[in-house]
Amino acid sequence: MNAILISIGDELVLGQTIDTNSAWLSQQLAAIGCGVLEHITIPDDQSQIERAITNSISRCQIILITGGLGPTADDLTRQAIAAALGTPLVLNEPWLDNMKQFFARRKRPMPQTNSIQAMIPTGARIIWNNHGTAAGIDADPVSPLFPSPSASFGTMGEGEGLSSVPQKPATSQPCRLFAVPGVPKEMKGMFADYILPILRPLSSGAVILSSTLHTYSLGESAIAELLGDLMDRTRNPSVGTTVSGGVVSLRINARFSTLQEAQRQLAATVEQCRHRLRSLIYGQDDQTLASVVADLLLHPPTHFGPGPLIVATAESCTGGLLAKMLTDIPGSSAYFHQGWITYSNDAKIKMLSVDSQLLAAHGAVSEPVVAAMAQSARQNAAAHFALAISGIAGPTGGTPEKPVGTVCIALASGTSTEASTHLFPGDREVIRDRSAKTALNLLRLQLLKLH
Ligand code: AMP
Ligand code: MG
Numbered sequence: 001m002n003a004i005l006i007s008i009g010d011e012l013v014l015g016q017t018i019d020t021n022s023a024w025l026s027q028q029l030a031a032i033g034c035g036v037l038e039h040i041t042i043p044d045d046q047s048q049i050e051r052a053i054t055n056s057i058s059r060c061q062i063i064l065i066t067g068g069l070g071p072t073a074d075d076l077t078r079q080a081i082a083a084a085l086g087t088p089l090v091l092n093e094p095w096l097d098n099m100k101q102f103f104a105r106r107k108r109p110m111p112q113t114n115s116i117q118a119m120i121p122t123g124a125r126i127i128w129n130n131h132g133t134a135a136g137i138d139a140d141p142v143s144p145l146f147p148s149p150s151a152s153f154g155t156m157g158e159g160e161g162l163s164s165v166p167q168k169p170a171t172s173q174p175c176r177l178f179a180v181p182g183v184p185k186e187m188k189g190m191f192a193d194y195i196l197p198i199l200r201p202l203s204s205g206a207v208i209l210s211s212t213l214h215t216y217s218l219g220e221s222a223i224a225e226l227l228g229d230l231m232d233r234t235r236n237p238s239v240g241t242t243v244s245g246g247v248v249s250l251r252i253n254a255r256f257s258t259l260q261e262a263q264r265q266l267a268a269t270v271e272q273c274r275h276r277l278r279s280l281i282y283g284q285d286d287q288t289l290a291s292v293v294a295d296l297l298l299h300p301p302t303h304f305g306p307g308p309l310i311v312a313t314a315e316s317c318t319g320g321l322l323a324k325m326l327t328d329i330p331g332s333s334a335y336f337h338q339g340w341i342t343y344s345n346d347a348k349i350k351m352l353s354v355d356s357q358l359l360a361a362h363g364a365v366s367e368p369v370v371a372a373m374a375q376s377a378r379q380n381a382a383a384h385f386a387l388a389i390s391g392i393a394g395p396t397g398g399t400p401e402k403p404v405g406t407v408c409i410a411l412a413s414g415t416s417t418e419a420s421t422h423l424f425p426g427d428r429e430v431i432r433d434r435s436a437k438t439a440l441n442l443l444r445l446q447l448l449k450l451h
Contacts, residue, residue, distance in 0.1 A: 002034060002037050006066075009068065012067070029062075032207070046076040046080045057174075063175055069180070084141065209263060216247055217438070227250070236255055293443055313340070319432070325436055337383070352376040366408055367420070
């Protein structure tokens with residue numbers, strides 16, 4: 001079974017509203033083994049909507065439209081469906097009555113414009129909406145390939161990979177079209193109550209299961225090189241990469257005919273990725289660098305004795321961002337008690353006892369100074385570890401020796417202090433973000449060594 005999703009709205013193509021409907025629907029369809037061939041996003045333009053429907057009819061088994069079913073002049077989906085189907089709109093009395101009651105309950109007269117919402121293409125069925133006045137439409141379009149569609153359509157075939165874009169086989173049944181309002185709450189309710197119960201029995205039992213592994217510190221191409229043949233485009237489960245916020249994520253999708261097989265194959269590929277990337281992978285699915293670090297601090301190896309490990313922070317250019325990331329995690333007070341933001345040299349001297357001669361000799365952005373900051377923070381907070389960051393976030397303040405993006409990071413532990421210098425590309429926000437994440441990652445790698 002495969003589907004094409006059509007999202008309609010000027011606000012979507014203008015970039016004012018993000019098309020979250022298609023993302024949600026794709027996930028729901030994947031769960032019943034329905035491959036999504038395309039997401040089409042178009043404005044509130046009748047001829048464009050009509051063309052998108054006509055073009056899709058012969059290429060998929062399910063067309064799922066969201067948006068454009070409101071009562072105003074820019075809501076043109078129902079007219080476009082009627083035109084694409086070649087049938088006039090007719091009044092649906094039950095929905096008109098329902099709308100009248102809807103307004104009566106609110107003690108308001110029903111505006112005349114709302115009556116258009118009770119019009120549906122001849123031969124189509126109403127999809128009931130329990131949360132608004134826009135009913136949905138369930139129709140059987142006549143494909144040019146299939147001039148006389150039957151009302152039913154049987155079990156769909158499987159084997160449509162995510163990466164391949166199969167055309168509808170000439171022997172398959174006509175496609176079915178569902179249109180629901182764009183309001184996410186209404187769309188979700190109508191999909192769950194009406195559309196899903198229709199589609200689920202048509203599913204061949206095939207499922208698409210997904211998992212995401214997150215890495216930090218190497219770029220996308222370096223990760224791809226390490227993954228090698230695992231990223232082969234014909235592979236199932238497939239492995240693809242995406243980058244966001246310096247995090248390179250592996251997206252693994254397994255499409256198989258049974259849930260058990262999909263689970264088994266997905267787990268096997270996750271294991272193969274882990275084997276190739278080892279500690280480069282910091283987490284899976286919803287895990288963040290901070291949540292993984294928190295977990296490692298909260299659950300130290302038994303030879304450390306009971307209770308969590310404590311980390312302290314001393315930040316200059318990140319202005320508390322590292323402490324924020326650490327304390328974003330509920331229960332963080334168990335492993336984080338205090339941190340320092342020492343922005344000026346004076347603050348570094350007064351609050352962290354950094355030697356003024358050290359500052360004069362090396363500058364605030366230097367490995368000896370961050371090492372001193374980390375050691376003092378660790379001692380003052382009676383912590384197991386301390387992270388310190390000092391750098392040039394820009395856009396001003398760079399020099400030929402220390403350009404914007406130069407950041408020194410230190411990690412002090414009971415046995416040693418390690419300081420390193422990094423050069424992060426990007427603007428002020430990116431440099432600060434990467435500085436804090438790199439510090440978290442250094443702590444994570446250190447904590448892994450304890451296990
Ligand atoms: P409509 O059903 O076209 O009247 O859409 C009503 C509202 O739903 C719009 O104003 C948007 O805020 C929201 N909306 C419409 N389409 C989408 C979409 N694809 N994703 C997320 N929100 C949407
Ligand atoms: Mg709209």
